[in-house]
Amino acid sequence: MKKPLSLFFILFSFFCFSQENSSSKKLINYVNPFIGTGGHGHTYPGATLPFGMMQLSPDTRLDGWDGCSGYHYSDEYIYGFSHTHLSGTGVSDYGDVLLMPTNEVNFNNGSDGNSGYKAHFSHDNEKASPGYYKVLLDKTNIEVELTVSKRSGIHHYTFPKGSKQIVILDLDHRDKILSSEIRPLSKTEISGHRHSEAWAKDQRLFFNIEFSRPYKSVTHYTSTENSPFGGKGAKAAFEFDASAEKDLFVKVGISAVNEKGAYENRTFELRHKSFEEIKTEAETAWENQLEKIVIETQSIDQKTIFYTALYHTMIAPNLYQDVDGRYRGMDLEIHQSNDFENYTVFSLWDTYRAAHPLYTIIEKDRTTHFINSLLAKYDEGGILPIWPLAGNYTWCMVGYHAVPVISDAYLKGIRGFDAEKALQAMKHSAMQDKLGLKSYKEFGFIPVEEESESVSKTLEYAYNDWTIAQMAKAMGKTEDYNYFMERSQNYKNVFDPETKFMRGRFRNTWFAPFDPYEVNFNYTEANSWQYSFYAPQDISGLVNLMGGKAEFEKQLDKLFTAKKETSGREQADITGLIGQYAHGNEPSHHMAYLYNFVNKPAKTQEKIHQILNEKYQNAPDGISGNEDCGQMSAWYVFSAMGFYPVTPASNQYIIGTPLFESTTINLEDGKKFEIAAENLSDENKYIASATLNGKPLTRSYINHSEIMDGGKLVFKMTDKPSTWATKDEEIPKTEITENLIVPAPFIAKGDVAFKNKTEISLDLPIYEAEILYSINNSEFKIYSEPFTISEETELRTYSSNGYGKESKTLSTHFYKIDPNLSIKLETEYANQYNGGGDNALIDGVQGAIDFRTGSWQGYHDTDLKATLDLGSKKEVQTVSVNFLQDQRAWIFYPTEVSCSVSENGKDFTELPIQKIDAEIPSEEAGIKTIQFEINKNIQFIRITAKNFGALPKGHLGYGGKAWLFVDEISPLIPKGDN
Template sequence: MKRLIFFINIISFVCITQQSQAQDLTKYVDPYIGSGGHGHVFVGASVPFGAVQLGPSNFFKGWDWCSGYNYGDSIVTGFAHMHLSGTGIGDLGDILVMPYVGEIRTDKATEKEYQKGYGAHYSHKNEKVLPGYYSVKLDGSNIQVELAATERVGFHQYQFPQNKEAHVIIDLKEGINDQSAETYIRRVDQYTLEGYRFSKGWAKEQLIFFAIRSSDSLEHFTVYEDSKLLQGDSGKGKAIKGLISFDKAPKTLKLKVGISPVSCENALANINAEIPHWDLDKVVAEAKAKWNKELSKMVINTPSEKVKRIFYTALFHTMIDPSLFNDHNGDYRGADKQVYKHAQFANYSVFSLWDTYRAVHPLYTITQPERTADMVNSMLAIYDQKGLLPQWHLEGWETGTMVGIASRQVIAEAYLKGIKGFDAERAFNAIKGTSASDTLGMMCVKTFTAIPADKERRSVAKGLEYAIGDGSIALMAKALSKQNEFEYFSKRALNYKKYFDSTTQFFRGKLDNGERAPDFNALKANNTIYAEGNAWQYLWLVPQDVKGLISLLGGEQMFNARLDTMFALETTADEKGLADLTGTIGQYAHGNEPSHHIAYLYAFGGRPWKTAETVRHIMKDMYHDQPDGIIGNEDCGQMSAWYIFSALGFYPVFPADTRYVFGSPLVEQATLKLPGGKTFTVKAAGATTQPYIQKVLLNGKAYDAAYIDHAAIMAGGTLEFIMSDKPDTDANHASKQKSSLLK
């Protein structure tokens, strides 16, 4: 039997390797893209949607180190097992492990005096990062570090210089922009350690358990509380550190580090289930195969190698988060801090929903329908445990970050796009229950009044986002034949009008006494009335009722004129104000999500060629294949998902209505691999140099609509764009397209 299992494993490994070699799309992925500038992406080893993001952490120096790593840095403090990707707030960095040689050092010291601690200098010439793999040679010590990962286990391989005293520190005090609250480690046997880290940061209560298994006997193991040596081989405190020491370093030391939200026992079980061997190359090959499997769901053809690198790196970035928050056996810790055993769905966390409802989750409905169902079930579990759907959920904790409760529209969209695997009635009840809440200004939404700016921070941003969610719920209610709910939420979806000031023609804050908030400046970024934006950017945040917005602004001609002004009107440095407002074209700010649909609104005003020009400009000028190649916070995949959709030629302006509005395809052909063996092919010959859509064919027949519906994509077939270097300004054609969007 053992011989049979051995040969099965060999055959499986060969098949995975051959599959990886047959279509190696990982060669186009450059994880450095977005690691410089303000991209804040994770750099290290992970698998798609894995709980482990194992990679280097630098000294935390503020906003551009939110992921723990910045390309412009050159000092590493260790290799942590959990990192965020693209966020504007830092956290995690848990279970920091660092090898070094020489005398014992139990602190990372300071950036200027890192030699006094266990930190090390490195250079990019000695660094290599691929999907699922990271390596670096540490200057000074000449230790070669190699890292790989499965879903819940990090694999370390260290090659030490010979005849040196060597150490590996496990520093449970350290994290990214957080504080350890209680930490624990103990030696289980000569090869195994276990412990936990309880911390307070962006996630106010985060608890992660771990187990470490070593390839070599732990010759010496000591425990410190900060720098104080403790007696015995275990310790509990606020700043516990475990130190593995060797009088003479083994040539190669391997560590397997399992993590769990539930227990040390489960962390060890995750190791046994996911990496029962000591073969680094196998772990790397399997990770590569997993990435290739996901990347190959979109196979593009373009003469530009640069576009391929940007596209596949973008697709890669959409699959770092959300991340698994469960164990191999299905156990997870709920939002109520209780343990739920053997769940029948994969539990996820890291829901950056204010960002990701716009394009990331719509992308998942095409490429990840099964995972979408599990993400919905994860959100429903949070509702069952806490009484509210998630807003910005991080490792079991609701951070309350940003505005709106966008899980409502994510769930509604999933149902409306035919995602199976969750209970629709249960989902609607969770949406309805959350929408009946009195928190976060929702009491005003229920009474059809404006959220008062002097009572609730970011009142206009909240009001507009709630209206988008309510419009999504209305569509779900209609599909479920719930007429009363459809009418109620349809009315709530029009609450955006409560904020419109006809005098200034902008959405403005309203005080509790009914007066307008004072000191209005449409150009000045305002983080108290709006959320990381100004009145110009929030003027267009009505994707659920663009027809109503056109009317509110005085008709089509005025709507188009205001769009033109939006993209032309410059801002002074003082007015711009916020670091998030990057990637500007006039008042448009591509680095911040409320702007992401605006270029596509030209199509609603009967000028689709303006959408093409603007979208093409953003793709060409704001996405590059260098470390600063993402213009702003990557935001858990949203910046990347915008590029993916736009490069295909369409975008989900209002995700819940299931339509994707045409823009300007950049790739000349893309084949989407769909469930059931179906494929959907997008063709756009000459798109590289010709930005304008002249004609559209769907399955060989003329197609006049300005959008493609989700159902048409999932049915399989061919969408062909006939491209030109000249815009199609024919009034009749534009009118037909506009009518198709405004019906």
């Protein structure tokens, strides 16, 4: 990961060193906003305030995965400066209301290869610090400075002498425009709106702009002929008198409510204030924020990485409310709140792990606003959000992770919200029927064939349920506690005891063939390695499933030493690999701390020290994956201090190893919690002993209350692993001992689609129970040995512990394939989309509209070539074959399908080719059945389907190759000829 530093970063480090040795030791001097702007960090360098509504930043990239924030360090051109940006996300949005100073009227942004109004720039002439950004546009020699308040910002343009002074206002920037308008109110004031569709399907933003001096002319451009000032793609060019002065200040207010709100936001925050005054206020706000945690270290790079990480944790969530308390809710209506500040941009799948737990320590007051915002979204939109963005539900990622955010805060004593409503909202999220929850409630896990990402969803739902149970218990809700404690153990139902991995259950068998390195549709941005250690609510239970502490430790060792390569589909999020530990993505973030749970804290200390030093650098690509709205940085902040919240809502922090000689957390009530590391060095990464408030601390965890009460934690460091915190009574535990469930049995052996006969074996992940089964609705009997079936069969199974505890009853339909029918595949399918194996196209199981449910057979950039052998000559009337289209997932219909038939397997007769106009854009998934008329006595049928190939221009994946998904080649044979 370590790379030579650019001249810019050498100079940046020198600047910080100079500041360290001067009278000025402001913490903002150690923030480098360019960290994360390269690689896949997806951050932006522009000006924003802590958790502010405006993010005023340059835009250097219009599309693509690495353009999610609008800026990438490898780019050379700036398109302009827009007022909203996302920090570290994996999906693009925002980039609203772009302004660009230039010297000619040109409405082309230059993305088509023309010069346009975009301008070249050099990082040598670029500077960024908290609340401030500056750059020189080489093409026009215009200097740009930006600074912000909460809901507004100021541009300062310095034009060269004698140059034309023109400002382009472009509302047709990046996203699809639903509606836009530019309304000049005077020669110095403009108002308008931009409604757009991207990740947020209906984002509504209003703006108000004030120039420091009047423009002398305006040129309008619009793609709507009958509207000079509005319509889709509204743009305008404002020209100013070049002889007046070279400086132009542009004040901009934004609002999600209306134009009046944007005006009031601007005037309330910026009126009569100069650029320098607003910049100073922004810097003061950031200094106050960063002072919440004060570190001491001799390493300027480490100090810069830490304070940049802390800075990144304070960029989102974003304020989404005007100065008068109005905001746009999840119903897209206007609401008023005088009791709490409304926020948006909650990347909950990421941030529940460490960012929100960090806020419960240093942002208690703001945490109440966050939770009240989530509850308001429940009131307005009908459900707690999964990933809310600008008044929209995006339904992005898995789990219902608003739940642990609320529970963790409540259990830590943060009570500035309606707890009864909160618990009701949490239960409401858990009792839905969508996103696999219907199956989850019915079976205790999500079957592969019912829902995509079934393993990840099962595991994360189970953790979420545990946090509901903990809050219910604290509130005295015994019935809720018992119910959700049972559900929280559902992780056991996707654990395969033979491989010791979490696996997809496909028709109650295990998804096969199994490769723990394979990235497939059973996991969310991960493979089985990266989800098989996820049961933070019951780590003791997971340890037992894996065979005890020694076996669990071995499996963890294998995780960190496994080969780095993954198989299956390409997944850009899997980065920062140490073996198969992927620090660049969130499912791995707790894993290095799990050694503490098996009495081996020294191994945790080794791994944490390695990750801190290898996966974070003072460089543009200094973050090993998407920054994800503060989560990647929150991991660093916690781990550098010496501990981490492995299980939010447990009120425990698991100790790793401190990175700094001294850390002080300045709590909101005036108390301080100090962490000191004696004899610390790069070699001395192991903890020899520890004290808390002067008393020996022999356990490898601390409690939330011990931090919030204030005090001092002191580590004595050494260069060798020690026996500190290695006894059973000294290790952390998360353990479920009440309302224990009996996991559901699985089919360990047996083909769901078979010829002639198949032998069936049943098994359980634990052995303190018996299995009962029924064939074709017969009476249930105890399973004792494998049995054989030779006909189409309905098998039902459940398990019982003999003391009244039973698992869910599961049904599996076994299909008998015509033993005379066989298929030869001449091209290779992708294992991750095998559909059930070599016989998937003749097994009688039809693929559903959701390709992720496992019944379709997928071919990537490969044609389908398959030959059916009917076993003997038969009169065949027709043959049909099904294809799936889901262009959003890169799955296209074939461009043509051909069929040829033969009596002897050598001499084939071609039937007319059927062509498909597969390039027609479609947002909807669909299934197309292609049928060929045969009406001949034949034995062999050859089907060929031509893959679409290179994805078309305009598609999100342009430059990549298409998938071909096929299922069920079905010959129609009169019954008498079977």
